[in-house]
Amino acid sequence: MKLMKYTLFILLFISFRCLSDTLITSSGLKYIIIYEGNGIKVIRVGLQPTDNINEGLDVAAGPFHPAFRQLVESRRMLNRMERNIIADKLQDCSRMIIYTKEKHFSDVIGQKRNNIDYLKTKYNIGRIDVKSLESASDDMFRLEKKS
Numbered sequence: 433m434k435l436m437k438y439t440l441f442i443l444l445f446i447s448f449r450c451l452s453d454t455l456i457t458s459s460g461l462k463y464i465i466i467y468e469g470n471g472i473k474v475i476r477v478g479l480q481p482t483d484n485i486n487e488g489l490d491v492a493a494g495p496f497h498p499a500f501r502q503l504v505e506s507r508r509m510l511n512r513m514e515r516n517i518i519a520d521k522l523q524d525c526s527r528m529i530i531y532t533k534e535k536h537f538s539d540v541i542g543q544k545r546n547n548i549d550y551l552k553t554k555y556n557i558g559r560i561d562v563k564s565l566e567s568a569s570d571d572m573f574r575l576e577k578k579s
Contacts, residue, residue, distance in 0.1 A: 460504040461511075477501040502538060509539040509573070510547045516575050517555050525577045526558040531565035532573035540573060 464474050478500025513530070517523060528551075532540050540562050541548055548560050565574060 457500075457503045457507045460500065461507050464504060464508075477504055499543075503543060506539045506542045506547060509536065510542065510550065513540070513547070513551065513573070513575065514554075517551070520575065520577075522575055522577045523555040523557070525556075527578040528557050528560045529576045529578060530560060530562045530573055531576065532562065533566060534564050536573065537562055537564075 460477055464477065467474050522528060530540055542550070548562075551557060552560055
């Protein structure tokens with residue numbers, strides 16, 4: 433009986449795969465949307481950074497980021513911008529301006545400019561500028577195509 437128990441453990445351990453950063457942020461966003469849709473305010477996402485976690489001592493495998501919530505919110509903004517680009521037919525332009533509140537700049541731009549680079553490549557946009565629009569509602573942004 434003990435042999436079977438340990439064999440099962442070893443098989444489970446061998447078959448474990450770490451999730452990619454993209455998959456884990458998409459999953460995090462999915463769950464935030466579910467909770468918020470049911471009136472549950474999400475106050476923390478990801479692990480609370482500690483010295484051991486930051487130094488890699490307590491994380492055996494898988495993605496960890498001290499600002500995981502920001503990565504998830506950035507993914508949410510990217511999804512919204514993509515929907516607007518498609519709906520408003522803003523693909524294939526030489527320049528686009530994204531107007532948003534300053535507090536959303538990092539969500540719009542993305543970690544290491546990932547959102548901007550992704551949009552430029554996927555939708556054939558030559559240049560994307562992000563500008564402040566303080567008159568926007570709290571969760572709004574505006575896309576504008578320039579020639």
